[in-house]
Amino acid sequence: MAACAVLAPALALAKPAGDYDALIERARAGDYEPALAMLRQQGPAAGERAVHDHIVIAGWAGRPAEAIAAYETLPAGAALPASVQLAVARAYRDARRWPEALDSYRAGLRRHPAQSAFAAGEIMTLADAGQFAAATQAGERWLKRRPRDADSRLALSYVYARQGMPFEALHQADQALDSAPGTPYVLREYVFALQDARMADVALELARRHAGLFDARQMRGLEADALAQQARLAAMPARSEAERIAIADRALAGYDAAISAWSPLGEEARDDVLRARIDRLHALHARVRMQDLIQEYEALLAEGVQVPRYALNDVASAYLYLRQPERARDLYRQVAADDALRNDDPEQRLATQTGLYYALAEGEQYDETGAITDAVGSDYAPWLYYKGQATRMPNDLNLESSQTVAASRLQADDTVDAQQRLEDMVRRAPNNSGLRADLATVYRARSLPRASEIELKMAETLAPRGLAVENGQGFTALDLQEWRQAEALSADTLARSPENLTSRRLAREWQVHQKAELVITGYRGLANDSPVTGNGDFGIDAVLYSSPIDYNWRVFGGGGYAAGDFEEGRGNYRWLRTGAQWRGRDLTVEGEVSTNDYGHGVKPGVRLSAAYDLDDHWQVGGSAAVMSRDTPLRALTNDISSNGLSMYVRWRANERREWTLSAAPSHFSDGNSRWELGLSGRERVYTAPHLKADLELGLSTQRNTRDGAPYFNPSADFMALPGVRVTHTLYRRYETAWEQIGTLGAGAYSQRGYGTGGVIALGYGQRYRANDVLDMGAMITGTSRPYDGDRERELRIVFDLAYRF
DSSP, rough: OOOOOOOOOOOOOOOOOHHHHHOOOOOOOOOHHHHHHHHHGGGGOOOOOHHHHHHHHHHHTTTTHHHHHHHTTSTTTTTOOOHHHHHHHHHHHEEEHHHHHHHHHHHHHHHHHTOHHHHHHHHHHHHHHTHHHHHEEEEEHHHHTTTOHHHHHHHHHHHHHHOHHHHHHHHHHHHHHHHHTTTTHHHHHHHHHHTTTTTTHHHHHHHHHHGGOOHHHHHHHHHHHHHHOOOOOOOHHOOOOOHHHHHHHHHHHHHHHHHHHHGGGGGHHHHHHHHHHHHHHHHHHHTOHHHHHHHHHHHHTTTTOOOOHHHHHHHHHHHHHHHHHHHHHHHHHHHHHHHGGGOOHHHHHHHHHHHHHHHHTTTTTGSSSHHHHHHHHSSSSSSEEOTTOOOOOHHHHHHHHHHHHHHHHHHHOHHHHHHHHHHHHHOOOOOOHHHHHHHHHHHHTTHHHHHHHHHHHHHHHOOTHHHHHHHHHHHHHTTTTTTHHHHHHHHHHHHHHOOOOHHHHHHHHHHHHTTTEEEEEEEESSSSSSSSTBBBEEEEEEEEEEEOOOEEEEEEEEEEEEEEEEEEEEEEEEOOOOOEEEEEEEEEEEEEEEESSSSSSSEEEEEEEEESSSSEEEEEEEEEEETTTTOOOOHHHHHHEEEEEEEEEEEEEEEEEEEEEEEEEEETTTSOEEEEEEEEEOOOOOEETTEEEEEEEEEEEEESSSOSSOOOSSSSEEEEEEEEEEEEEEEEEETEEEEEEEEEEEEEEETTTTTTEEEEEEEEEEEEEETTTTTEEEEEEEEEEEEEEEEEEEEEEEEEEEEEO
């Protein structure tokens, strides 16, 4: 019995032949087999003392069945020496024959009341049999009789340990050590109690001071526990980044040294080496060495090792970190499908559920996430009630699960629900900087960067150096065009936590911002007879922006070409332009000069545009152009140019709703003055992870002062075109997305002097984005509408591309 330390029995043997004595002495030294072979051969006929020896030595050799068989050859009720009676009771206990073991311990206690080992054995056997209440009562009764008895204390410690109460067990072991401070077996059990109570570093230090009490296997176990404790400490979020990294590095160094020392021992230490390699996965995870973790995991699999479920969450998390969500999903499902999940520590269970959700979401399997988020949202009560404590305590896991559910809504583009949930949580916990940072993320997703900035400033007062807060401020600074601030925040968070995915994401966005940019737009008429654009019309414009200069400036240059066939002949228009752009908080200004060649000489042009954000909802802007490129190509073909102004006011509630009112007066070189007024709006009516639908409305009118111009020039007209736009995601993998877009519009066009006619517009297009640097798309649009009372049809393709390099 390990907990009570064998009481060094003295075998009361007469002196038989010298060979017999020699074999018994060898057995006492640990060489059991020769004595057992001799005793088996002699059998019961050798006499009572030989049977007693057989029982004791078989017990030493760990052969309870043989000890029991030898005992059962004795007459029923035979009186046994204390050491033999104890060996019989232990044999029954080792054989899990609880009733016989209890009878034997109780019989021994009756015959040898001074031997506390029998009382201790009874107490521990009751615990082995699952009779914990009886075991505890028996232990407490015995301690009342002998409060300083170390064996009884150790027995009660064993009872508590079997019930999963390691600190109560440690208390009893500590009391036993206080009663018998110089007793080796008590010290051993105290060390093991420390180990079970997860005080492995203290246990290892004490064991090293008394190394003679522990064999090599036990020392390896203590060292492995101490290393595992370091790895757990490194993963605790309450510690600073630098401290956690230092602890993880120490743990990894310890694992490397232990594995190197134990591996040459071969089969003797094989289980310890495997345990160290498996536990080392957690230290690698804490150090965010995810690629190393995966390599070690796959090496273990290749060796035929079955990695236990407690390590699989770290492996799954590493796959998710490395953007392999399908591998992560399979491992999380393996852990979640195990019957042991319901018995997991609630924190571990939530980690499994949360990990499975993110693996499914990042793999775009949103149809399977509902059951996971429902469980996450309902499994963790908001309050905890502790025995003996009058006040309830908030459940941190309830907060964490609520944050996960809110994040799931945001990831599924249900920004309205995500905002409502987080605003409610912030109202209930206004001093939680993490919640405020999460709410700021939702505001950014809803195109409300100033609201995000305010929320993050409030979070900053609570956690000035919080990583989530600083990263959020960095993303918000980019949205607000606060370039210096964004650079400083990104540099700081990347230096502090280079492995953090959000820090790396911010650094990537800053890196992309620093690149040059090529923007190309164009169109091609496929089957047109429009009096505005001509037949077989084609146009393209390309402009190259430099990398940012002194944060706010970019210079650019480009050119374009447009052509179309009209009754007067073919029109061709070429232009070159160059200029500069200034971007700062709330304001973007762009100015350019250009040369314009449309068949009647080369003429210079100038354009100046600006956009100013009043707040998160209102923006005003406008432009002024001499030799405007918005002049109809047919007018240019007839050597008529124009100068123009444009102004707009835009109201944007959020990413789902916006309206723009625009006005554009222009004056043509033939004396015509044109006034254009427009109102356009968009309202989201359906949102799902891979499908969105928007209602759109366009209202426009124009007036011209000249009649009979050689270009389409109605004296007055009005168009109303409501429609719907549906966007379907065909493929998405992190920063790469492929979408298809369908549009349908049906309205009316009224032209003074020509009446009113219907307008129908159909469109289909696709859009592709990749790696943050490429965004391109094309759309084919078919339109049927009247011009000067005649119905005409157009089919054209429009394309655009933006590439950063």
